Amino acid sequence: MVHVEDAAERAKRQIGRPSTVVNFRKPILEILQQTPDLASLEILRRVAEAGYEGGKTALYALVASLRPRSIKPLVRFEGLPGEFSQHDFGQVEVEFIDGSSQRIHFFASRLKYSRFMCQFGPG
Numbered sequence: 001m002v003h004v005e006d007a008a009e010r011a012k013r014q015i016g017r018p019s020t021v022v023n024f025r026k027p028i029l030e031i032l033q034q035t036p037d038l039a040s041l042e043i044l045r046r047v048a049e050a051g052y053e054g055g056k057t058a059l060y061a062l063v064a065s066l067r068p069r070s071i072k073p074l075v076r077f078e079g080l081p082g083e084f085s086q087h088d089f090g091q092v093e094v095e096f097i098d099g100s101s102q103r104i105h106f107f108a109s110r111l112k113y114s115r116f117m118c119q120f121g122p123g
Contacts, residue, residue, distance in 0.1 A: 020054035021062050028059075029066055036068050084112040 010016055024047050031043055040063045044056055052059065088108045095101045110117045 019058055021052070021058045024050070024052050024059075025062065025066070028063060032063070032067055036070075040064075081113045082111075086110045086112065 027047060027050055028043060031038060031046060040060050043063055044052075044059050047059065086109070089105070090108065091103055091105045093101055094104050104122060106119055108117065108119045
């Protein structure tokens with residue numbers, strides 16, 4: 001018995017009705033180069049004026065695949081020396097060699113600029 005992947009085989013053999021939106025790939029690319037954040041509905045309106053008669057779902061899928069992806073840069077929060085610090089409280093269970101355990105409460109502080117860290121516990 002041979003297993004055939006239906007979707008891949010259809011694409012390979014070009015089975016089915018050809019997409020009408022493929023003919024409008026170039027105008028859509030031009031629109032997205034000029035205004036990359038333009039709403040898909042407005043792109044549909046402009047392409048319809050140019051003669052597109054297909055459905056909006058196929059066009060929206062093509063627009064989504066062609067639209068440039070915006071990557072937000074990772075910006076690290078920084079300040080001047082001595083300007084910012086972060087303070088945290090916490091607790092940890094400590095097990096000793098004899099099998100006993102004790103809950104230790106602590107305070108931790110970190111200076112943002114130098115990343116210097118200091119911890120205080122019981123004692």
